[in-house]
Amino acid sequence: xxxxxxxxxxxxxxxxxxxxxxxxxxxxxxxxxxxxxxxxxxxxxxxxxxxxxxxxxxxxxxxxxxxxxxxxxxxxxxxxxxxxxxxxxxxx
Amino acid sequence: xxxxxxxxxxxxxxxxxxxxxxxxxxxxxxxxxxxxxxxxxxxxxxxxxxxxxxxxxxxxxxxxxxxxxxxxxxxxxxxxxxxxxxxxxxxx
Numbered sequence: 672x673x674x675x676x677x678x679x680x681x682x683x684x685x686x687x688x689x690x691x692x693x694x695x696x697x698x699x700x701x702x703x704x705x706x707x708x709x710x711x712x713x714x715x716x717x718x719x720x721x722x723x724x725x726x727x728x729x730x731x732x733x734x735x736x737x738x739x740x741x742x743x744x745x746x747x748x749x750x751x752x753x754x755x756x757x758x759x760x761x762x763x
Numbered sequence: 764x765x766x767x768x769x770x771x772x773x774x775x776x777x778x779x780x781x782x783x784x785x786x787x788x789x790x791x792x793x794x795x796x797x798x799x800x801x802x803x804x805x806x807x808x809x810x811x812x813x814x815x816x817x818x819x820x821x822x823x824x825x826x827x828x829x830x831x832x833x834x835x836x837x838x839x840x841x842x843x844x845x846x847x848x849x850x851x852x853x854x855x
Contacts (some may be wrong), residue, residue, distance in 0.1 A: 674804055712766055712852030722768060722852050760804030760814050
């Protein structure tokens with residue numbers, strides 16, 4: 672299993688556009704066979720910071736995901752709305 | 764539910780000491796009533812970076828946890844071994 676922790680600091684005034692895109696992407700991503708978990712979180716003490724915690728079966732599932740129409744069609748728009756940092760982890 | 768994402772960049776040569784402490788802390792933390800999940804992850808492309816993803820029932824569970832002997836006895840040692848950043852999130 673691979674866990675992706677994606678942190679977003681959303682630009683001022685772009686929250687609703689960001690949330691709409693993430694919701695679309697999330698719905699389609701959760702439907703993929705290789706997906707285990709896909710949950711968006713909001714930072715408790717900073718309403719413009721979000722964290723997407725995704726769990727995928729393996730790297731092949733992530734590669735497949737990264738080439739889906741919902742990913743390639745949505746992610747370029749999302750990165751326009753926020754500062755993004757993405758880390759991939761494996762459970763110890 | 765509150766999710767804690769704690770990122771650790773472990774100082775050179777301190778990995779085994781860090782892993783030992785986190786394992787001790789994890790075992791005791793998972794036994795707490797308020798804990799839902801407590802999983803250590805290692806960054807796929809950087810062996811000195813770890814991420815602890817913890818899920819707690821609520822803030823009261825976190826407050827209780829932060830005052831347990833295993834927390835107060837271990838965390839001060841852990842922060843000596845790594846650069847630590849901690850974010851608290853709530854699912855959207």
